[in-house]
Amino acid sequence: MSDKPPIVVGAGPAGSRAAETLAAAGLAPIVLDEAPASGGQIYRRAPAGFTRPYRALYGFDAAKARRLHLAFDGIKGSIDHRPDTLVWDLKRGTLHCLCAGRSREIPYRDVILAPGARDRIIPFPGWTLPGIYALGGAQIALKYQGCAIGSRILFMGTGPLLYLVAYQYAKAGGDIVAVLDTTDFAAKRRAVPGLLRSGSTFAKGLWYVAALHSRGVVVANGIRPIAAEGKDAVSAFVYRDAAGKERRIACDAIAFGFGLSSETQLADLAEIPFAFDSAQQQFLPEHDVTGRTPVRGVYLAGDGSGIAGADAAELAGERAALALLEDRGYEVGRPRVAALERAMRKIAGFRRALETAFPFPADIAAGMPDETVLCRCEGVTAGEFRSSVRALDADEINRAKAFSRCGMGRCQGRVCGPAAAVVLAAALNLPPERSGRLRGQPPVKPIPMAATT
Amino acid sequence: MPADTPQFQRLAEINRPRVLLFIDGRSCAALAGDTLLTALLTNGQRLRSSEFGDGPRAGFCLMGACQDCWVTLEDGTRLRACTSFVTGGMRIMTRSADRQ
Numbered sequence: 001m002s003d004k005p006p007i008v009v010g011a012g013p014a015g016s017r018a019a020e021t022l023a024a025a026g027l028a029p030i031v032l033d034e035a036p037a038s039g040g041q042i043y044r045r046a047p048a049g050f051t052r053p054y055r056a057l058y059g060f061d062a063a064k065a066r067r068l069h070l071a072f073d074g075i076k077g078s079i080d081h082r083p084d085t086l087v088w089d090l091k092r093g094t095l096h097c098l099c100a101g102r103s104r105e106i107p108y109r110d111v112i113l114a115p116g117a118r119d120r121i122i123p124f125p126g127w128t129l130p131g132i133y134a135l136g137g138a139q140i141a142l143k144y145q146g147c148a149i150g151s152r153i154l155f156m157g158t159g160p161l162l163y164l165v166a167y168q169y170a171k172a173g174g175d176i177v178a179v180l181d182t183t184d185f186a187a188k189r190r191a192v193p194g195l196l197r198s199g200s201t202f203a204k205g206l207w208y209v210a211a212l213h214s215r216g217v218v219v220a221n222g223i224r225p226i227a228a229e230g231k232d233a234v235s236a237f238v239y240r241d242a243a244g245k246e247r248r249i250a251c252d253a254i255a256f257g258f259g260l261s262s263e264t265q266l267a268d269l270a271e272i273p274f275a276f277d278s279a280q281q282q283f284l285p286e287h288d289v290t291g292r293t294p295v296r297g298v299y300l301a302g303d304g305s306g307i308a309g310a311d312a313a314e315l316a317g318e319r320a321a322l323a324l325l326e327d328r329g330y331e332v333g334r335p336r337v338a339a340l341e342r343a344m345r346k347i348a349g350f351r352r353a354l355e356t357a358f359p360f361p362a363d364i365a366a367g368m369p370d371e372t373v374l375c376r377c378e379g380v381t382a383g384e385f386r387s388s389v390r391a392l393d394a395d396e397i398n399r400a401k402a403f404s405r406c407g408m409g410r411c412q413g414r415v416c417g418p419a420a421a422v423v424l425a426a427a428l429n430l431p432p433e434r435s436g437r438l439r440g441q442p443p444v445k446p447i448p449m450a451a452t453t
Numbered sequence: 454m455p456a457d458t459p460q461f462q463r464l465a466e467i468n469r470p471r472v473l474l475f476i477d478g479r480s481c482a483a484l485a486g487d488t489l490l491t492a493l494l495t496n497g498q499r500l501r502s503s504e505f506g507d508g509p510r511a512g513f514c515l516m517g518a519c520q521d522c523w524v525t526l527e528d529g530t531r532l533r534a535c536t537s538f539v540t541g542g543m544r545i546m547t548r549s550a551d552r553q
Contacts, residue, residue, distance in 0.1 A: 047486040118518040130498045130511030137515035145491045146466030172464045233498045379505030410520035
């Protein structure tokens with residue numbers, strides 16, 4: 001049994017550091033990653049033939065991106081890296097992967113799950129119009145393809161990514177018509193003491209906001225979205241400003257998001273128990289600071305186990321790999337373990353301040369107008385969802401999904417799930433955690449029928 | 454607005470070799486290294502129609518999570534546009550759902 005190599009799922013900051021740590025101990029992990037190259041979303045590498053330097057692609061984080069890429073490239077000869085590979089199921093010792101249209105089974109003894117995160121979305125009327133993208137998606141268009149999502153772009157939502165992506169667009173020459181933040185200024189001010197302790201991260205945030213101001217970009221706080229307008233594509237965004245006045249801004253593209261949401265489907269299939277995290281307002285797979293979970297042999301690291309950002313993910317990836325090594329009977333350096341855990345705890349404190357500065361605006365989801373398309377895969381409106389919840393007494397999200405088809409489509413609720421849970425709870429006057437969470441189902445992403453036969 | 458107004462605007466990395474493809478039968482140019490999504494949206498504003506009749510779609514997350522950018526080639530092959538690269542001579546239909 002012990003000859004089975006450890007598996008790492010994901011090659012972002014957490015997966016890369018986990019693989020590096022395992023390789024340093026003389027093991028040759030199998031690293032399975034959906035992307036063609038390592039780096040994850042934050043340090044995603046441009047395709048072959050692109051020429052922008054690290055500084056242009058990653059800004060302040062250029063040195064970190066380069067270090068992570070070099071670390072991974074340095075172990076390539078001693079690990080089994082399988083890019084373009086989707087892990088679509090995982091159960092009791094067997095992973096199911098799709099690569100080049102073919103599914104394969106990989107038996108495992110121990111696995112580190114580092115699947116990362118995606119944008120957390122709250123739908124608003126008109127959000128499925130062409131030209132409207134998730135914030136992270138807008139960033140990928142620029143970083144990975146050298147493209148802006150439109151020629152007159154509006155940024156909306158909350159969280160550090162809002163200002164970062166807007167700044168990156170401004171710097172690259174994009175025309176930004178406004179940055180509209182749903183968080184009010186007072187919430188941000190309350191968070192300042194906690195944020196200050198983070199030093200450089202806070203300074204970067206201030207820099208982005210100042211740079212936007214200096215370019216004359218309209219930045220507004222405390223707004224509430226009303227609708228996107230347009231026929232074949234978006235042509236305007238309508239919102240209520242902090243004073244309650246309705247405003248309309250013409251634009252041909254919108255990037256929006258409300259923080260990040262963890263990719264937890266594989267942890268779910270691995271039968272790890274989940275608990276509601278009230279700070280992040282989402283259900284997360286249980287794990288301790290070492291990355292160990294209640295399921296033996298399954299470890300978690302990075303944003304897939306709860307949002308903590310890229311720096312924390314690198315630490316968590318290394319820590320989880322050390323836990324795996326310890327559990328295999330290897331000696332690990334105690335001072336290094338202590339240093340990692342100390343650094344992770346420090347970042348956790350900063351994350352709490354960030355949640356205060358950019359709280360998830362659950363009221364927007366709860367008050368979503370009935371005509372809003374809530375589930376874009378299946379075309380289910382918030383009104384249809386609410387009536388099935390009320391009429392059929394679906395007081396739990398999986399039951400509501402069965403009745404309404406909301407969350408049943410190709411994305412399996414990755415996009416609508418967080419908002420749908422809030423809509424459900426609000427419709428029945430329940431606390432948000434009572435909605436439960438959408439269960440992960442294999443395949444966790446669409447795979448061709450032919451691949452499994 | 455005509456259907457071939459580009460949604461995406463190229464801001465950088467424009468000195469790559471050109472690749473020709475066909476979008477709804479129309480010959481269009483893209484650049485090597487473009488995802489299929491970029492190739493389509495630098496030539497138009499849509500990838501597909503929603504199966505539920507609620508209009509055109511042009512992708513959303515760009516990271517392989519939302520599954521809203523699956524497009525159909527003339528030979529029936531289906532590809533996720535944000536994670537597939539364009540290749541010369543590809544023939545994509547963005548309106549196939551409308552005809553069903």
